[in-house]
Every structure is written in structure tokens, then in C-alpha cells.
Amino acid sequence: MTLRALIFDVDGTLAETEQEGHLPAFNTAFAEAGLAWHWDRGLYGRLLAVTGGKERIRHYAEGHDPATAARPEFDRLVRDLHAAKTRHYVARVEAGRIPLRPGVAELIAEARAAGLPIAIATTTTPENVTALLEASLGPGSTAWFAAIGAGDAVPAKKPAPDVYIWVLERLGLPAADCLALEDSANGLRAALAAGIPAVVTESAYTRGEDFSGALAVLPDLGRTDLAALQLMHRIKKS
Ligand code: XBP
Ligand code: MG
Numbered sequence: 001m002t003l004r005a006l007i008f009d010v011d012g013t014l015a016e017t018e019q020e021g022h023l024p025a026f027n028t029a030f031a032e033a034g035l036a037w038h039w040d041r042g043l044y045g046r047l048l049a050v051t052g053g054k055e056r057i058r059h060y061a062e063g064h065d066p067a068t069a070a071r072p073e074f075d076r077l078v079r080d081l082h083a084a085k086t087r088h089y090v091a092r093v094e095a096g097r098i099p100l101r102p103g104v105a106e107l108i109a110e111a112r113a114a115g116l117p118i119a120i121a122t123t124t125t126p127e128n129v130t131a132l133l134e135a136s137l138g139p140g141s142t143a144w145f146a147a148i149g150a151g152d153a154v155p156a157k158k159p160a161p162d163v164y165i166w167v168l169e170r171l172g173l174p175a176a177d178c179l180a181l182e183d184s185a186n187g188l189r190a191a192l193a194a195g196i197p198a199v200v201t202e203s204a205y206t207r208g209e210d211f212s213g214a215l216a217v218l219p220d221l222g223r224t225d226l227a228a229l230q231l232m233h234r235i236k237k238s
Contacts, residue, residue, distance in 0.1 A: 003233045004177040005146070006111050007167055007196065010122035010129055012183030012203035015098050015136065017089075017124075018048065019204060025088035026053070029081050037065065045205050051123045051157045051186055054082045086125050093131040100136045101201065103221030108137065110226040112144060119147040121167045121180065121190075123157045126150040147171055159186040164194035179233050181221070185209040197236050199229060 011017045023044050030037040037060070039047065050059045057078050061069040068074065092098065111118050120129060129150050133141045142148070147170035154162035168175055175195030182188045183203040191198040192213050200214045201221055211217045215232045218224060 002177075003116065003179055003230045004173050005117040005119060005171050005179075006107070006229070007119045007121050007164065007171075007178055007180045007191075009180070009182045009184075009187045010120060010132065010150075011124055012206055013101070013181055013187070013201060014104050015100050015132060016204055017093075017098055017128075017132070018044070021089050021092050021098050022053070022085075022124075025085045025092060026057070028088045029084035032084060033077070033081055035065075035068070035081075037061075048184075048205055049186070051159070052151075053085060053125070054078055055157065057081055082125075086127055089128055090131040093128070093135050096135060098132060098136070101203075101220050101222075103224065105137060107221050107224075107226060107229075108144070114226060116226070117146040117171060117173075118144060119149070119167050119171055120145050121149045121163045122151075123163070124150060126153075158184075158190035159193070161190050161194035164191055164196055168194065168196070179215075179229060182214075185211060188214055197233060199224070199232065 008014060011022070019041065023039060023041070027038055047056050047060060050056045061074070068077070071077070108118060122129060126148065129148060130142050147167045149163040149167040154166050156162045164180065168178065171178070176197070178196050180191035180196045180198040182191055182198050182200050184206040188198050188200055188211055197215050200211045200217045202217060202219060215236055
């Protein structure tokens with residue numbers, strides 16, 4: 001059986017979104033809300049173990065500012081902070097501050113030229129995905145993707161397999177016929193738990209994580225192409 005779809009993660013895989021995008025957007029939202037919270041690069045690296053921005057804010061508050069976490073309106077505060085963070089993130093992306101990683105645009109172009117469906121499976125908010133695709137691949141490029149599973153489309157975020165299963169259902173394909181492209185151990189575990197073979201491109205925050213079970217671990221997608229990915233996938237299936 002040949003490869004029948006590519007499913008891309010977003011953060012860390014399509015682009016290095018965390019350092020120049022998500023992290024400053026979180027900090028701006030905290031400052032605007034008058035909170036004395038500031039995440040530096042090291043702390044943020046540890047917080048990335050919690051996937052999902054709302055979940056990450058909640059986890060941090062419960063550990064570092066229990067008085068705020070105990071306030072009756074805490075759920076609303078998390079929602080409001082995250083909405084503000086999304087606005088700041090989208091503005092940064094639209095300003096052209098987040099380029100695609102090497103090889104990403106080329107692989108997407110190759111897949112499209114070959115008529116191979118492409119899809120997205122991500123933890124991040126849908127608006128963030130649209131902003132990144134349209135700013136980097138051009139207006140209308142969101143429509144190139146046969147399915148976009150994002151954010152709260154499923155209740156359990158990566159490393160749970162749910163978002164990948166959601167995407168497989170929309171593609172109407174068996175897991176083994178697809179290939180996931182991921183950058184993190186959490187994302188790899190999600191793809192593998194859904195039964196999808198996966199290739200990892202390590203990103204700034206995920207370098208050195210445990211990628212056991214990946215078909216390959218590459219520095220970036222510029223080191224491969226569609227033919228090489230098809231071959232890896234075929235060898236795995238045989
Ligand atoms: C990415 C994430 C996301 C972003 C924040 O994980 O963990 O939570 O950091 O996005 P993955 P939101 O690449 O494995 O999908 O704030 O929009 O939730
Ligand atoms: Mg990722």
C-alpha cells in the first residue's frame with residue numbers, strides 16, 4: 001500500500017512558533033491583565049510538557065500562584081488570558097515574524113503536485129493555524145488541507161491520539177496509510193498511539209527528547225523530500 005496522506009503538526013514542525021510567537025504572546029497577555037507572571041525561555045521549555053495554552057496557563061497558576069487559581073472567577077480569567085494571547089500571537093504571525101522551517105513549503109508543494117492529500121493535527125488554536133498558513137503559504141492556502149484538526153476539536157490534547165483519530169476520520173483513511181510529521185515526543189506519542197507512522201524533525205525546544213518509534217529523526221524537512229518519505233513509509237509497511 002502506498003502513502004495516501006501527509007498529516008502535519010504545526011508548532012515546531014511547520015515553524016518555530018514557540019520562542020517568537022507563543023511565548024511573547026503569553027507574556028503580553030499576562031502583563032496586560034496586571035499579573036506579575038513572566039515566563040522566561042527555560043521555564044517555558046518546562047511548561048511545554050503541558051500541551052494547550054489554556055491548560056498551560058492553568059497548570060502554571062496552580063503551581064506558582066495558588067491564590068489567583070483559587071479565585072472564583074479563575075476559569076474566566078484563563079479563558080480571557082488565552083483569548084488575549086491568541087490575538088497577540090496572530091498579530092505576530094500576520095506581521096511576518098514567524099517563517100516556515102526549511103523544506104516545509106517545498107514538501108507541501110510536492111504533495112500537492114502529486115495529488116497527495118495533506119492535513120493538520122495540532123494542539124494549537126484554529127485561528128493560529130489559519131494565520132500561519134495564510135501568512136506563510138499565501139491567501140487561500142488553508143483550503144489546500146483536506147482536514148484541519150486543531151485546539152478544542154477534541155477534549156484530550158496530545159499526547160492523546162484523539163486529534164489524529166479525528167483527522168483520520170475526516171480523511172477516511174486507515175492510520176497505516178498516512179504519515180505524520182512531528183517535532184515533539186508528545187506529538188510523536190499521539191501519532192503512534194493513533195497507529196500512524198511518524199517522522200520527527202527536531203525543533204528548538206524538543207531537541208534530545210525521546211523519539212523512540214519514529215521512522216526517522218531529522219534536523220529539518222529540508223533534509224528529505226516526498227520520494228524519501230514514501231520510501232520510509234513503504235519499508236515500514238512491508
Ligand atoms: C503545541 C502546543 C500549543 C502551543 C499553544 O503542541 O503545545 O499548546 O504552545 O497553543 P503541538 P494554544 O505542536 O504538539 O500541537 O495557546 O493555541 O493552545
Ligand atoms: Mg509540535
